[in-house]
Amino acid sequence: MNEADFANKVERAFVQLIEERAEARFKKGEFAAQLWPEMSPKAAASRWTSIRLKASNTGKPQSVSIADAQRMAAVIGKELSYLLAIAAERASGRK
Numbered sequence: 001m002n003e004a005d006f007a008n009k010v011e012r013a014f015v016q017l018i019e020e021r022a023e024a025r026f027k028k029g030e031f032a033a034q035l036w037p038e039m040s041p042k043a044a045a046s047r048w049t050s051i052r053l054k055a056s057n058t059g060k061p062q063s064v065s066i067a068d069a070q071r072m073a074a075v076i077g078k079e080l081s082y083l084l085a086i087a088a089e090r091a092s093g094r095k
Contacts, residue, residue: 009091018072034075
């Protein structure tokens with residue numbers, strides 16, 4: 001597997017991990033609203049959907065910025081480095 005493929009797998013594993021933890025702690029829409037409080041709840045939910053599933057304009061999942069990854073980690077109460085380590089393990093197939 002080349003590095004670009006692995007990086008994409010880590011990103012998708014990270015999103016899946018965040019989604020699992022957010023679903024266990026938050027009501028629908030609440031997580032997205034906490035991630036982006038400057039947006040309307042509807043716009044925040046749409047952005048979260050674009051990251052998790054696919055963007056309406058490209059048909060592909062939206063990439064996660066480092067800033068958004070840090071916000072996600074903070075909202076679920078975990079260190080970003082810890083979550084990225086778990087995502088890397090999942091992406092490599094070790095866990």
